[in-house]
Amino acid sequence: MTQDILVAGAxxxxxxxALQAHAxxxxxxxxxxxxxxxxxxxxxxxxxxxxxxxxxxxxTGALLARADIAPSADLxxxxxxxxxxxxxLALPDTAFPHLSLVRQMDVERVLAQALADRGVAVExxxxxxxVREEPGGVRAVxxxxxxxxxxxxxxAAGCDGPASTVRAQxxxxxxxxxxxxxxxxxxxxxxxxxxxxxxxxxAGRAGLLFAFRLGERxxxxxxxxxxxxxxxxxxxxxxxxxxxxxxxxxIDAAGLDARVTGLAWSxxxxxxxxxxxxxxxxxxxxxxxxxxxxxxxxxxxxNAAIQDAANLGWKLAFAAARPAARxxxxxxNLAFWAEAATGPVPAAFRTxxxxxxxxxxxxxxxxxxxxxxxxxxxxxxxxSYRGSPLSLEGTPRxxxxxxAGDRLPDRLVTAAGRDMRLHDLLARPGVHVLLDRDADWPGxxxxxxxxxxxxxxxxxxxxxxxxxxxxxxxxxxxxxGVRELAAWLTRIGATS
Numbered sequence: 001m002t003q004d005i006l007v008a009g010a011x012x013x014x015x016x017x018a019l020q021a022h023a024x025x026x027x028x029x030x031x032x033x034x035x036x037x038x039x040x041x042x043x044x045x046x047x048x049x050x051x052x053x054x055x056x057x058x059x060t061g062a063l064l065a066r067a068d069i070a071p072s073a074d075l076x077x078x079x080x081x082x083x084x085x086x087x088x089l090a091l092p093d094t095a096f097p098h099l100s101l102v103r104q105m106d107v108e109r110v111l112a113q114a115l116a117d118r119g120v121a122v123e124x125x126x127x128x129x130x131v132r133e134e135p136g137g138v139r140a141v142x143x144x145x146x147x148x149x150x151x152x153x154x155x156a157a158g159c160d161g162p163a164s165t166v167r168a169q170x171x172x173x174x175x176x177x178x179x180x181x182x183x184x185x186x187x188x189x190x191x192x193x194x195x196x197x198x199x200x201x202x203a204g205r206a207g208l209l210f211a212f213r214l215g216e217r218x219x220x221x222x223x224x225x226x227x228x229x230x231x232x233x234x235x236x237x238x239x240x241x242x243x244x245x246x247x248x249x250x251i252d253a254a255g256l257d258a259r260v261t262g263l264a265w266s267x268x269x270x271x272x273x274x275x276x277x278x279x280x281x282x283x284x285x286x287x288x289x290x291x292x293x294x295x296x297x298x299x300x301x302x303n304a305a306i307q308d309a310a311n312l313g314w315k316l317a318f319a320a321a322r323p324a325a326r327x328x329x330x331x332x333n334l335a336f337w338a339e340a341a342t343g344p345v346p347a348a349f350r351t352x353x354x355x356x357x358x359x360x361x362x363x364x365x366x367x368x369x370x371x372x373x374x375x376x377x378x379x380x381x382x383x384s385y386r387g388s389p390l391s392l393e394g395t396p397r398x399x400x401x402x403x404a405g406d407r408l409p410d411r412l413v414t415a416a417g418r419d420m421r422l423h424d425l426l427a428r429p430g431v432h433v434l435l436d437r438d439a440d441w442p443g444x445x446x447x448x449x450x451x452x453x454x455x456x457x458x459x460x461x462x463x464x465x466x467x468x469x470x471x472x473x474x475x476x477x478x479x480x481g482v483r484e485l486a487a488w489l490t491r492i493g494a495t496s
Contacts, residue, residue, distance in 0.1 A: 003027045006140055006153040008128040008166055010037065012104065013288025013305035014159030015111035015122075019057050020313025022118055023429035024450060024469060029153070030120065031142060033127040033160075037112060040185065040238065040265065041104035043302035044212055044221070047379035049407070050303045051096045053310035053470050056429050060096075062110045067102035074195060076202040076255055083198065089375055093409035095423050099375070101199070103214055103221075104302055131156050131169050133282040155283045157312065159305070162236040162272070164290035170281040176274025178235065179295060181207065182228045185238075186247055186266035187218040192258030202254035209254035217264035223296070224250045233270030236289060241266045271295055287312050299378070307380060307470075314469040315390070315492060381407060385472055390492060394477025394484045398463050404473050408465070414458035425454055426467060431474070431494045436461035439480040446486075448494045468492075 010032035018028045070087030091097035126144040158166025200211035207225030215221040233239040275292045288305030391405030410423040430450035466475040475488040
C-alpha cells in the first residue's frame with residue numbers, strides 16, 4: 001500500500017514535519033541512517049515562533065519542562081563583564097515572551113516520543129539509497145540491516161541535512177560558500193569564577209566563546225569559534241576532536257577565566273552558508289538543513305528547520321518557495337560576520353567597539369521596544385507569506401489587523417462565553433475560522449474534520465479570518481463570503 005509521505009531524516013525538521021503531517025491526517029514513514037537516535041546537540045535555543053508553531057501539536061509543555069525559560073548571560077567584552085537577562089521580554093502578542101535554552105537532543109526526544117505515542121516509530125539504521133518521481137508518486141529504495149526494499153510513496157520530504165540524498169536525487173543546486181572559521185564544540189568540566197545560572201559569553205580577537213551549563217557528557221557545553229585550518233571539514237558534521245590543551249588555549253584567547261579540569265567530548269565543525277536552488281522538484285521536497293544551511297549566529301538552524309517543517313507538513317501538495325530562507329541567509333551571514341569572522345574590521349568590533357558599548361547593555365536591555373524588535377527579528381515573528389497563492393484577501397476587503405499571509409498575533413478574546421487568549425483557542429491541529437460577532441454563517445457549508453469554526457464575541461463586525469495550521473492568516477474578508485471561503489478551503493484540501 002502506498003504511504004502518503006516518506007520523511008528522510010529524523011532531526012528536528014524531519015520529526016516536526018512528520019508530526020505536523022500526521023496530525024493533519026497523513027500516513028508517514030520516517031527513516032534515518034543513524035543507527036541510534038542519540039547524538040551530541042549542535043543547537044541549544046528555541047525561539048518564540050518555533051514554540052508557537054509546535055503548540056498545536058501538544059509538545060510545548062514537554063519542551064518547556066526541559067528548558068531554561070528565564071536565561072541570563074554574563075557578557076565578557078575585554079576587561080568588562082555585564083549581566084544581561086532574557087526572561088519576560090516585552091512581547092505581549094505571544095504566549096512565550098522569552099528565550100528558551102534547551103538542547104537539541106531533548107527537542108528530538110520530545111518530538112520522537114510524540115510520534116511514537118501516535119503510532120509512528122522512527123526507523124533508525126534505515127538509509128534512503130535513491131528516490132525518483134514517477135506518475136502519481138515517488139519510488140524509493142531503502143536499505144536497513146535486514147536488507148534493501150523498494151517502496152512507493154505519494155511524496156518524499158528530504159530533511160536529511162546538508163549532504164541531502166533527496167536534494168541530490170532531485171538534481172537541485174546547492175549554492176553558497178564555506179566560512180573561513182570553524183566551530184569547536186566540547187563537553188567539559190571547568191574550574192573558575194563562573195556563575196552556574198548564566199551563559200558565559202567571552203569575545204576575543206580570534207572569535208567568540210560560549211559556555212552553557214547544558215553539557216550532555218559533562219557539566220559545561222562549550223562552543224567556540226576560531227580560524228579554520230587547511231584541513232577540510234565536512235560542514236554540518238562532527239569532525240576530529242580537540243585536545244584539552246587546544247581547548248584551554250581557546251578559552252584563554254577569549255578571555256574567560258576558567259580552567260579545563262576534565263574533557264568528556266569534543267569535535268570540530270566546519271561552517272557554511274548555502275541555500276538550495278529550489279525547495280521542490282515535482283513530488284520531492286526539501287526542509288531544514290537540506291534546503292538551507294546557516295551559520296550558528298542567532299540560533300537559526302534548528303528553529304528555521306522546525307518552522308520549515310510546520311509550514312510544509314500540512315501542505316505538501318501546495319509546496320512553494322519559502323522567501324524567508326534567503327532573507328534569513330543574509331541576516332545570519334551579517335550576524336556571523338560580526339561574531340566570528342577574523343578580519344581586521346570584525347576583530348576591531350569585538351575587541352574595541354564592543355567593550356566600549358558594554359556599560360550601555362544593561363540600559364539597552366531595559367528598553368522593551370528595542371529588545372522586542374531584536375527578538376522578533378531572530379525569532380521570525382514578522383515573517384510574512386503575503387505573496388503566497390494560499391494568502392487571499394476576500395471581498396469586501398477587511399480593514400486593519402493582520403493581512404493574509406501574516407502571522408496571527410496572540411491577544412485576549414471572548415469566545416464560547418469566556419475570556420481567553422486567542423492562541424489558546426487555536427492550540428490544536430487544523431484550520432481555524434474566526435467569525436466576527438455579527439457574521440452570518442450558513443450551517444450547510446461542507447467542512448472537513450480539521451476545520452474548526454469559532455465566533456469571537458469580542459470582535460465587532462460581519463467578516464471572518466481564516467488561520468492556517470502554522471498560525472498564518474490564509475484568507476480573510478470584511479464579510480462572511482462563503483463562496484470565497486469554500487474556494488480557499490478547497491485549494492488547501494480542507495473540505496470534506
